[in-house]
Amino acid sequence: MKALEFDDVAVNLGGRTVWHGATFSIESGSIAAVLGSNGAGKSTLLKVVLGLIEPSHGSLRVLGEAPRRGNPRVGYMAQSRRADSLGSITARDYVGLGLDGPRLGWRRQADKSRVVAEALSLTGTTAYADQPLATLSGGQRQRVALAHATVFRPELLLLDEPLAGLDLAAQAEIVDLINLIRTSTGASVLVVAHDLNPLSPIVQGVLWIARRQVRCGTPDEVVNAEVLSDLYGHPIEIFTTAHGRRVIVGLEEELAHPHPHGHQHELDAPGEHHDDEPAHSHHLEEAYDEQTRSTT
Numbered sequence: 001m002k003a004l005e006f007d008d009v010a011v012n013l014g015g016r017t018v019w020h021g022a023t024f025s026i027e028s029g030s031i032a033a034v035l036g037s038n039g040a041g042k043s044t045l046l047k048v049v050l051g052l053i054e055p056s057h058g059s060l061r062v063l064g065e066a067p068r069r070g071n072p073r074v075g076y077m078a079q080s081r082r083a084d085s086l087g088s089i090t091a092r093d094y095v096g097l098g099l100d101g102p103r104l105g106w107r108r109q110a111d112k113s114r115v116v117a118e119a120l121s122l123t124g125t126t127a128y129a130d131q132p133l134a135t136l137s138g139g140q141r142q143r144v145a146l147a148h149a150t151v152f153r154p155e156l157l158l159l160d161e162p163l164a165g166l167d168l169a170a171q172a173e174i175v176d177l178i179n180l181i182r183t184s185t186g187a188s189v190l191v192v193a194h195d196l197n198p199l200s201p202i203v204q205g206v207l208w209i210a211r212r213q214v215r216c217g218t219p220d221e222v223v224n225a226e227v228l229s230d231l232y233g234h235p236i237e238i239f240t241t242a243h244g245r246r247v248i249v250g251l252e253e254e255l256a257h258p259h260p261h262g263h264q265h266e267l268d269a270p271g272e273h274h275d276d277e278p279a280h281s282h283h284l285e286e287a288y289d290e291q292t293r294s295t296t
Contacts, residue, residue: 002061003026004024004060004156004188005061006025006060008057008058009023009058009059009060010057011053017212018040018044018212019209020213021213026190029187029188031182031190031202032191032203032204032205032207033196033219034190034193034209035207035223036209037210042209043160043192046076046160048067049074049156049158050067051070052069063155063156073156074154074155075150075158076149076160077149077158077159088134089133090133091120091125091130091133091136094133095116095125095147095151096112096116097148098149098152099116116151119150122150122184123143123146123177123181125143125144138165138166139166142170143173146174150187154187155186156188157181158190159189159190159191159192160192161192162178163193175201191203200245200246204218208222208228225237229250235250236251
């Protein structure tokens with residue numbers, strides 16, 4: 001079974017096409033990176049998989065099923081984590097929020113405590129599980145956010161910019177953790193990122209979104225001068241360093257970090273925020289948690 005299957009999928013928002021003609025599949029148990037320019041529609045792709053946005057054309061299957069809101073088989077970590085706004089809560093309690101809810105029906109508190117403890121152990125956060133989130137470093141909070149997203153042991157894990165705002169050492173630790181989660185649980189992982197290099201050791205596939213198009217394949221099939229030049233409509237050069245890092249020349253502005261809030265992108269409809277900005281995405285994460293609890 002494929003983790004994801006897209007067949008000629010298109011998305012229109014605010015009367016404009018975000019991307020179209022998306023035809024690809026993601027193998028079960030693999031890790032794929034979603035790359036592309038600011039505002040190209042990377043976060044939109046995750047929302048389509050989550051069933052939060054309906055395609056305007058085409059069809060897709062998520063773990064062999066039609067996408068649906070609150071699917072407990074799919075875990076999600078938003079670009080701007082709700083943990084950032086809950087500084088006084090402990091890491092353990094925050095992970096437990098993914099399991100709380102009046103309709104979940106835990107028979108024993110011990111069952112919930114065990115599941116939370118397993119998520120903390122998997123993500124290496126047990127040592128500071130009872131500390132307030134506000135006292136943790138950025139890398140530690142990312143680990144806790146991953147524990148929150150994986151507490152249900154999802155079969156598909158969607159991560160929106162998990163490396164954002166981290167130094168190189170912390171990025172490497174989170175990359176290793178993502179791979180550990182995959183190998184330990186068998187989950188398929190889709191990671192939105194601005195740079196392939198930190199993820200190169202663990203990814204098997206790449207989705208690159210640009211100029212309303214989506215290309216998919218192995219890193220070598222997609223991240224090469226011919227494909228990227230065709231996608232962007234101008235010459236792109238790629239150099240590989242002695243350490244295996246890809247240096248892309250010709251996309252410096254396009255691959256810069258997201259614009260500050262309030263800067264309107266050409267694909268934004270009036271009054272809408274930038275697709276890849278984190279504005280209010282913690283509310284999306286909170287709503288997704290509630291939908292997941294209600295369907296479990």
